[in-house]
Structure formats: C-alpha cells, structure tokens
Amino acid sequence: MLESHVNSPVTARRLRSGPAAVHIDAFADWLHLHGYTPTSIDNRLKSLASCTDWMLASGFTSRDIVSGFEACKVAVEKKACGLYQRGPNRNSVMAGTLFIRFLQDRGELPLPPNPPSVCDLWPTLGEFRLWMQRHRGLTEATLDVYQRILVGFLDALGNDAHVYTADALRTFVLDRAHAHGICRAKSIVGAVRSYVRFLGVTGQCSAELEHAIPSFPSWQLSSTPRFLPTGDVDRVISSCDGYAFALRDRAVLLLLARLGLRASEVAGLKFADVDWRTAELPSAEKDVARKCCRCRKRSVMRFFSI
Numbered sequence: 001m002l003e004s005h006v007n008s009p010v011t012a013r014r015l016r017s018g019p020a021a022v023h024i025d026a027f028a029d030w031l032h033l034h035g036y037t038p039t040s041i042d043n044r045l046k047s048l049a050s051c052t053d054w055m056l057a058s059g060f061t062s063r064d065i066v067s068g069f070e071a072c073k074v075a076v077e078k079k080a081c082g083l084y085q086r087g088p089n090r091n092s093v094m095a096g097t098l099f100i101r102f103l104q105d106r107g108e109l110p111l112p113p114n115p116p117s118v119c120d121l122w123p124t125l126g127e128f129r130l131w132m133q134r135h136r137g138l139t140e141a142t143l144d145v146y147q148r149i150l151v152g153f154l155d156a157l158g159n160d161a162h163v164y165t166a167d168a169l170r171t172f173v174l175d176r177a178h179a180h181g182i183c184r185a186k187s188i189v190g191a192v193r194s195y196v197r198f199l200g201v202t203g204q205c206s207a208e209l210e211h212a213i214p215s216f217p218s219w220q221l222s223s224t225p226r227f228l229p230t231g232d233v234d235r236v237i238s239s240c241d242g243y244a245f246a247l248r249d250r251a252v253l254l255l256l257a258r259l260g261l262r263a264s265e266v267a268g269l270k271f272a273d274v275d276w277r278t279a280e281l282p283s284a285e286k287d288v289a290r291k292c293c294r295c296r297k298r299s300v301m302r303f304f305s306i
Contacts, residue, residue, distance in 0.1 A: 002028045005041045018052030019062045021100060023108065031101050047095035050088045066109065069096045070104055118147060122154050126162075128198050136194070146191040152176065161205035165239050166212030169196065173213055184217045233257050 005028040006012050015024045027048075033043045051072050060068030074091050119126035123289040125147060132138045132146075156172055157164060173192055177185035193213045200207035228236070237257065240250035255261045255269070259281075274281060 002027055002045070004028075005032065005038070006044050006045045008046070009044050014049040014053055015045060015149070018049070018056050018067050019060055019068060020052050023061055023099075023103065023106075026106070027099055027102050030105070031098075043091070044095045044098060047089075047091040048099055050086075051092040051096045054088045054092075065103075066100065069100060072096065073121070076140050115174065118151055122159060124159060124199075124204075127202075128195055131202075132194065146194065146289060149176070149188055149191040150195055153195070161199045164196070164199075164205055164209060166209060169209065169212050171215055176214060177216065181218055189213060189215060 002015060002025050006015075020027070024045075028041060028045060031044060037043070043222040045129065050264070051069065051157075054075065055065070055068035058068065058071065060071070072088055073096070076088050076090065076093050079087075095260050100109065104111050119129070128150070129143050129147070131243045132143060136144075149181060153172060157168055169192065173188055177188050193210050196205065196210045197207075198212065200210060217255050237253050240253065252266055255266050261269075291305070
C-alpha cells in the first residue's frame, strides 16, 4: 500500500488523484522489493507527485501517461533551475523514468527496442576487434577502451577509410588528447594507430598512414618520484620537532620509512600491538604488515629512540 511507504498524507492524496493513481500502490511495493530504503522510496514518491501534478494540470490522463511524462521532461529541461522552486524538477524526471520502467516490467507498456550495438553501426569495428584478438592478443577490457575512443573517431572522420588523410588523423588525435593527461593521450594514440594499422593490413587504406599519428613523450623525471632518497627521508623525520604532536608524527614517519608499513596499517596500530618487553612488533607478521616482507619481528626500540 502507498500509505505504508510515504510519510506525508498530502503526498499520498496527490498521487492517488493523478494519472499514476491506478498503479501507484504496486509501484511503491515494487520499489521496496527492489531494495530501495524507506527514505529513498519516500523521496521517489514525492518527486513523482510533482510530475503527476504537472501532468494533471496539463490535461494528461492515465491513458497517455508516456506522452505526458515526455512533455513534463521537456518542460523541466526548458525551465530555469531555481532554489526551492515548486513544480517538477530533475528528481521528478528520474522518478518518472523509474515509474515508466516499472510499467514496462509489469507488461503495462511495451519494452523499448534494443538500440543497435556499436558493431552494428560500425561493422568495421567488429572486424577490428576480432583482428586484434587473433593477431595481437588484446583482452576484452582493452578493446572496450579502444572502442570508446574509436566511436568518436568514426563519428568525426566517417567510415570510409579511403578518404582518411594524415592531417585529419593528426588533428583528431591532438584535439582529443588536448584535454587529457599523458596516460589518456597515449591510449588515444594507441587506439587510433592500431585501427589505422588494421585498415592498412586489410587494404582499406594506405599502410603508411599509421606513421602520421603523433606520439606523446613521457620525459624522464617529469612526474612525481616513486620514492624519496635517504637524505630527504631523514630531513622529513628531523622536521618533527618543536610542536605538540612532534613525537606522534615522528613515530608515524619512522614506521612508514623504516618498517615499510602502509598508511592504513599505521593508522590501525595500537599500543597493545607492541611487545614493549622485547621491543618488537610480533603481531606485524599476522595483522599489521602481512604483505610487507621487510617487517618480520624487527626491533622498534631504536626507531622510537632516534
């Protein structure tokens, strides 16, 4: 029942008087069965009430609920978003979409036709995936990354490989890579170059075109170093002096630098984990640093006394 899922009786009356009234009880139970929390169900129903209020005021009934929802969606997109304004909003559109999906699950509305796959729209992409798996051994995950890039490539340059030029290839790669970092830029280069190489091998374009695609260098020492030199580590440890939490911070840094513990392992370390009599961390083998091979029962006395 609707009343067992919505907190406001006013909201319940609005829903029961709107175009969704016939199915509103079953919709509330459907949300509950699909794992929505009571708060989420209440919010969805309130948002749906704003949508059905608009549809009712616009003359839509339960017989044309789909067209009414689409009209409400268009009205929300055209309306400027204001703070605390009444009427339907984006949350109402989301709730309406969920209600339409519920009606489709119950068979009250026909299911939408499945959109054509990317390989149906671009048959060459399907051939490219098979060729890369057979001759290059690429995984499905890598090919999915390539496919997302190549869909934009085909949208921009078309499917006729005979009209591809070196300038068009360079322009696409540079434009797409401009807004990304070096790793993403290299993925774009790899995807386009592999696709053009496949076209060249299969005779669909000139084999020399792949050499027109630029590369993105990754200069040495241009990124954050993977580790700090010993002198830098000592300077960081020595900086823990003269403030209230100096001893705590010094101990944390020593555990990180000398024992190789992870940050989460240091954060979870308790005084009871330290064997103060033998000045060791016997629990490090089991709990604190199981994955670190350098912390097998090392003495902590010298670390805390430095």
